[in-house]
Amino acid sequence: MSDCNKLTLRDKIALFPHSPGVYRYYDASGKVIYVGKAKDLHKRVAQYFVPPERLNVKTRVLVSKIADAQFSVVDTEADALLLENNLIKQYKPRYNILLKDSKTYPWIVITNEEYPRVFLTRRVEKGRGTYFGPYSSVSHANYLLDFFRRSYPLRSCKLNITGEAILRHKFRPCLDFHIKRCRGCCIGAVSKEEYSFYINEIARLLKGGVNEIINEYERAMKQASSELRFEDALVCKERIESLRKHYSKSIISSSSGADCDVFSLVFDGQDAFGNFLRVRGGAIIQSLNLGFRMNIEEEQESVLSTFIAEIESKFGALAREVIVPFKPDVEIDGVEFRIPVKGDKFSLLGLSAKNAREYLFNTLKQKERTDPDEYRRLVLEDLKKSLGMKDLPVHIECFDNSNIQGTNPVASCVVFRDGVPSKADYRKFKIKTVVGANDFASMKEVVNRRYSRMLAEHPDDLPQLIVIDGGEGQLKFASEALAELGILDRLMVIGLAKRMELVIRLNDPVPLFLDRNSHALKVLMHIRDEAHRFGITFHRSLRSKEQVRSILREIKGVGEQTEQRLLMHYGSVSRIASASVEDLSEMVSRPLAERILSTLNPELPLEEE
Known part of the structure; x- marks a missing residue:
C-alpha cells in the first residue's frame, strides 16, 4: 500500500x-x-x-x-x-x-395509517412509517411538503382517522376541507383507494421518480389541452415547472434506505488507488482510500479482490449488495456484486471513483515534493503508455509557428529533458524559404533545419518524442521533413490540436483523447504552452524592432547606418524626437535633422535659420 x-x-x-x-x-x-x-x-x-x-x-x-x-x-x-x-x-x-447536541437532519415521513399523513420530523421511529431523507436543507424539505399539499388534497390534522371513526361520525371537517385543501377523509368524503393514489404518487417522487412523474404530467397536460380543459392543463404545467426548478435530492442519502458497499479503482502504472464507501440506511457512514503497489503484473480483477479482502479485515462482513466498476475474480457467499449503469447506485459509484482519482492525483503531488525524480519518471511512464511508445520520452521537443497578420514569420523549438524544460537548448527560427503566411511549409522548413543540423553535430541526441503544435496539416509536413532526413522511424512525432486537446498520430484517422486530468496530457500541454510563449516572445521582439525601423527608415535620407547610429546615440525614437535641431545636427546634416524632427513631431514648426 x-x-x-x-x-x-x-x-x-x-x-x-x-x-x-x-x-x-x-x-x-x-x-x-x-x-x-x-x-x-x-x-x-x-x-x-x-x-x-x-x-x-x-x-x-x-x-x-x-x-x-x-x-x-x-x-x-x-x-x-x-x-x-x-x-x-x-x-x-x-x-x-457543537455537534454533540443530538441534533439530526430532517426526514419526510409517510405514516402507517389508514389515511397516512406526510410531514417533517427529526426523529426516526421504527414502525411509524416510511422515511425519506435526511435533507440537509430544511427549506428544501418544507418546499417539497408545500408542493405536495398544493398538488394533492392531503390531510394536515393529527386525528386518528379510522373506518370505524368515520362510520360513527366522530369528526367534523376543518377549514382545509372548506377551502378545498383536503378532500375530507375524516368524514368519508374520499375513498381509501383515491387517497392511496395520492400517497403512492408522493412516495414515487420522494424515491426519485421525478422524471417519470414529469413525463406523466406532460402527457396529462397534452390530453387536457386537446380536450379543451385548459385549467387542468395549466395545473399540470405548473407542477412540471415547479418540479424542474426545485426538485433535487442528494446522492449522499438514498431514498430507498438500502445497505450496500461501494468499491472503485483507478490504475496508474504499477500503482492502484481505491476508494471504499459504506452505505447503511441510505447514508454514507464510512469513506476510506487505499493505495496498492503492484510489484508484478496483476489483473485488475485480482487487485479488486485484494482491495475487498483488505476492507473486510478492517470493517467486517460486507453488505449483501456490493457496487463495483467490474467483477472481481472471486465470489463471496451471500454477496451480490453489481455493476450499475444508471440511478442512485451509479451515482454512488461515480462519487467513489471521484474520490479514487483525487487520491491518485494527491499521491502524485506528494511524490512531486518528497521524490521529484520519481514523480517525473512516473509522469513520463504515463506519457509513454498513453502514446504507445517503445522508449521512455526523456527528451521531448516541441515546435510552434508564430505568424501574426502575415508579418515576421518565425518558429520556436523548446526542449524538455527528464520532464523539465532545458532552456539552454531552446531555439528560435526566422522563416527563410517560405513566402507569405504558410504554416505547413514553414513547419517543414523549421523541422528540416533543426534536425539537419542536429544530425551533423549531435547525431546521437535525437529526441524520443516530437510534438507539433497544430493539426493534421502541420503534422504531415513535419513528418515529410523527418522522412526526407531518414529519421522518421527512429522517433515518434505527434500533433497536439488546440481544440479539445486532441493528440493526432501519423496514419491514425482517429485522434487520441487523453483524460483532461491525466499527467500525460498535462506535460504535453506544458511543453506546447512553453513553445507558444517562447515563439510569441521572439515574434514580439521582431515586431518591435520592425516598428522602430519603419518609422526612421521612411524618412528620406535615413539609411540603415544612419538609423543605427542615431539609435545607438539616443537609445530610442522618443529621445530622438525630443532632441533639438542643434544636437541632432551633430549626428547628421542640419536639413536632415530638420526633416527627422518634422516627421517625428509634425505638430512643431521648423526652426528658422
Whole structure:
C-alpha cells in the first residue's frame, strides 16, 4: 500500500484539493478527534494552521492534538453537510463539541395509517412509517411538503382517522376541507383507494421518480389541452415547472434506505488507488482510500479482490449488495456484486471513483515534493503508455509557428529533458524559404533545419518524442521533413490540436483523447504552452524592432547606418524626437535633422535659420 510518511502534516494540508468535502483529524493513536465540512477543503483546513495567536483557546488545543489529516471529496456543499453528520455519528469525535447536541437532519415521513399523513420530523421511529431523507436543507424539505399539499388534497390534522371513526361520525371537517385543501377523509368524503393514489404518487417522487412523474404530467397536460380543459392543463404545467426548478435530492442519502458497499479503482502504472464507501440506511457512514503497489503484473480483477479482502479485515462482513466498476475474480457467499449503469447506485459509484482519482492525483503531488525524480519518471511512464511508445520520452521537443497578420514569420523549438524544460537548448527560427503566411511549409522548413543540423553535430541526441503544435496539416509536413532526413522511424512525432486537446498520430484517422486530468496530457500541454510563449516572445521582439525601423527608415535620407547610429546615440525614437535641431545636427546634416524632427513631431514648426 502507498505510504506518504515522508510528508509532514503541513505538507499534507497544503495538498488538500479545492473541492467541497469532509476532512478528518486524527490524534497520535489514530483516533478521529474532529470531523468538519468545507466548501473548499484546501482553504478551510489551512485556516487551522496559522500563528497560534490568531486562534481561540479551544482551537489551539485541537490543533496541538492533530497528528494526521484525511479528506473525502463530494459533489456539493449539501453532500458535505450530510456526510459530516454521518461521520460524526460514526466516530463521535472528541472535539466536535457543537455537534454533540443530538441534533439530526430532517426526514419526510409517510405514516402507517389508514389515511397516512406526510410531514417533517427529526426523529426516526421504527414502525411509524416510511422515511425519506435526511435533507440537509430544511427549506428544501418544507418546499417539497408545500408542493405536495398544493398538488394533492392531503390531510394536515393529527386525528386518528379510522373506518370505524368515520362510520360513527366522530369528526367534523376543518377549514382545509372548506377551502378545498383536503378532500375530507375524516368524514368519508374520499375513498381509501383515491387517497392511496395520492400517497403512492408522493412516495414515487420522494424515491426519485421525478422524471417519470414529469413525463406523466406532460402527457396529462397534452390530453387536457386537446380536450379543451385548459385549467387542468395549466395545473399540470405548473407542477412540471415547479418540479424542474426545485426538485433535487442528494446522492449522499438514498431514498430507498438500502445497505450496500461501494468499491472503485483507478490504475496508474504499477500503482492502484481505491476508494471504499459504506452505505447503511441510505447514508454514507464510512469513506476510506487505499493505495496498492503492484510489484508484478496483476489483473485488475485480482487487485479488486485484494482491495475487498483488505476492507473486510478492517470493517467486517460486507453488505449483501456490493457496487463495483467490474467483477472481481472471486465470489463471496451471500454477496451480490453489481455493476450499475444508471440511478442512485451509479451515482454512488461515480462519487467513489471521484474520490479514487483525487487520491491518485494527491499521491502524485506528494511524490512531486518528497521524490521529484520519481514523480517525473512516473509522469513520463504515463506519457509513454498513453502514446504507445517503445522508449521512455526523456527528451521531448516541441515546435510552434508564430505568424501574426502575415508579418515576421518565425518558429520556436523548446526542449524538455527528464520532464523539465532545458532552456539552454531552446531555439528560435526566422522563416527563410517560405513566402507569405504558410504554416505547413514553414513547419517543414523549421523541422528540416533543426534536425539537419542536429544530425551533423549531435547525431546521437535525437529526441524520443516530437510534438507539433497544430493539426493534421502541420503534422504531415513535419513528418515529410523527418522522412526526407531518414529519421522518421527512429522517433515518434505527434500533433497536439488546440481544440479539445486532441493528440493526432501519423496514419491514425482517429485522434487520441487523453483524460483532461491525466499527467500525460498535462506535460504535453506544458511543453506546447512553453513553445507558444517562447515563439510569441521572439515574434514580439521582431515586431518591435520592425516598428522602430519603419518609422526612421521612411524618412528620406535615413539609411540603415544612419538609423543605427542615431539609435545607438539616443537609445530610442522618443529621445530622438525630443532632441533639438542643434544636437541632432551633430549626428547628421542640419536639413536632415530638420526633416527627422518634422516627421517625428509634425505638430512643431521648423526652426528658422
